[in-house]
Amino acid sequence: MIAVRGYSGARIAVLGLGRSGLAAARALRAGGAEPLVWDDSADARERAGAEGFAVHDLTREGAWRDVAALIVSPGIPHLYPVPNRIIASAWAAGVPVDNDIGLFFRSVATDEWDNLETAPRVIAVTGSNGKSTTAALIHHVLTYAGRESQLAGNIGRGVMDIDPPGDGGVVVLELSSYQTELARALTPDVAVFTNLTPDHLDRHAGLGGYFAAKRRLFAEGGPDRAIIGVDEVEGQYLANQMAESAADDRLIRISAARKLDGPGWAVFARKGFLSEYRKGRQIASLDLRGIAGLPGAHNHQNACAAYAAVRSLGLAPKIIEQAFHSFQGLPHRSQLVAEAGGVRFVNDSKATNADSAAKALAAFPRIRWICGGLEKEGGLGPVLEQLGHVVKAYVIGREAGRFALQLGETPHEVSETMARAVARAAAEAAEGETVLLAPAAASFDQYDNFEKRGEDFIAQVTAALARTAEPG
Template identity: 70%
Template structure:
């Protein structure tokens, strides 16, 4: 655990007692704070109180006596569509509002670092799609190269549950827009933006607010290196803002599909090959086509981001390339579950929106596509240009019939359930086909989350493999 600095003998309130809230409360107490806490859930409050937390009703003014700061969980709205009443009360009382990410960045460095030969560093990854894979890949590369490393944030361990720094360690954090939007301290050594596409727009009052939340990771702390995906206008804009000029190699531009040979430092993937350019000259090249854990152009973009971040902390191209080949990928993200009779079964349950599903559809050929669930605003009409490789669609869940109306002449079955979809797709598939779960929809009509949906698909496929 990382004790929070600068809170000794202060009364600090914690709102939201899920994983991050309870961890924040413990880290604050370890730093000497007097912690009080509140959660809207009666059962959650009772469980936290049973663990020794002091529960105080922050919906009442008397609960705020002496409070110097409010620490809130990332899932709680602090501005749009409207602030949570407790956060609104903090604003009215002039009490600063922060989250666990802000506490981490102000507490990670300690006086003990003076004795280290190499100072620890932090790589922070954000973006709309691919940030979990990119974060895990960076962590994997560092570990394979023998660098001490930890991973946390929106993936894995909560940031304040990480161990205190060791000599030369690199902490890799995945940060969502909810986390970057509110954190009062954001000071990574290397900041990474994978890409930008519309997401969480209600929470940020539109695409501009969503991008502004991501941009804070770069603008607030001034990272030593900024790795920025420039395949969208927002990334181009951010790269231009961060660079002092064309020769500024503190910005590493990345792309999947574009040749970037004019920037001071760039990493891009085209036709399955990753290339690094510095000052107009190629510095390295890697064939990504034979890397099983990183299929498709979207994963090649993730590889570019991870490569650039690892180069920024001093790893050699050959170390990174070797680690690529041992990366198994993440569950529910283009995860190869099995190959049965020449048919691949791929779990991309995390493809909950149109943009992510489009990337999955572009990664494979001869696809038997399992899609559906709780459809999002706009449906899947935008996927029409990517259906050429779909041999047949097997539609499930609440939006199955709506999706059937939006996929044109693509052959399809209304399968309703995952069991029916997997059974039919497996029975009809031929060697060389890929049965791909890429739902383009939320899971909440049939599953509590996308992980449970992916686990069900995986279990069904594994049962087929056992015969």
């Protein structure tokens, strides 16, 4: 556990008692603070009370008396689409509002670090798509290389739950826009920006607010090294802001779309090969085509970002390449579930928006596509450009019929349920084709989350293949 520093003896309110909220309360208590916890859910309040926390009704008059700060769980909108009433009351009372990420950065470094031979490092990864895979890949490479590494944040453990890093240890954080938008301290040693596509627009009042939340990771504290994907204009803008000159190697530009020129430090992927350039010269090259855990151009972008991050810590290209080959990928992200009769079954349930689904479609040539769900703002734009890869679509979800109308001349059927979609796709798939779950939509119309949706896909694939294997 990371004990919170700077609040010893202070009364600190905690709003939201899920994983991050309870972890923050425990860390505050470990640091000598008095946590005052609240959640709209009576069950959540009861669980917190059972741990000995003081349940403090933040909706009542006078709730902020002698409260030094409010710590907010990331799932609670604080400003848009409308200000949260409890957070607004904290503003009115002059109580500073923070989150667990801010607590982490103000607390992780201690005086004990002065006695370590090599100070620990924090790598923070944000972006719209690929940040989970990138963070996990960085952690995997560091572990493969024998470096102490912990994976936390929006993936793995909560940031306050990790162990204090030891000599030369690295903490790898995946940070969502919900986490970066509110943190009062953001000071990673290495900050990574993968890409930007429209997502969470209601929460951030549009694309500009969404990008502003991501940009805070680079603007608030200033990382020692910035690794920035420049395949979108927002990344190009951010890269330009971070560098003092074209040769400033505190910035590493990455791309999965083009060769990057110039005197600076760059890592890019073209036609399945990753290249590293410094001062206009090629330093290293890796063949990504045979790496099963990183299929498709979108994963090659993730590989570039992870490569740049660990190179900035001094790891050798040969070690990185070896580690890439042993990376198995993440569940629900281009996850190879099964292969039978020359047909691959791939679970990309995490493809919850049109852009990420389009990248999944681009990774395979002949696809039986399972799609649909709770459609996000912006429609299917990027997906429509990749429909040439689709042999047939099988549309699921409560509004499957409306979703299917956007597919035009692409062969499709309205399946509604995962069970029917998988059964039909498996029965019709031919050798060389891929049955791909890449919904291009949220899961909440039928499932609690994208993980549950992916698990159902895996279960239905297993059942379909078992029926095929039955004699007679």
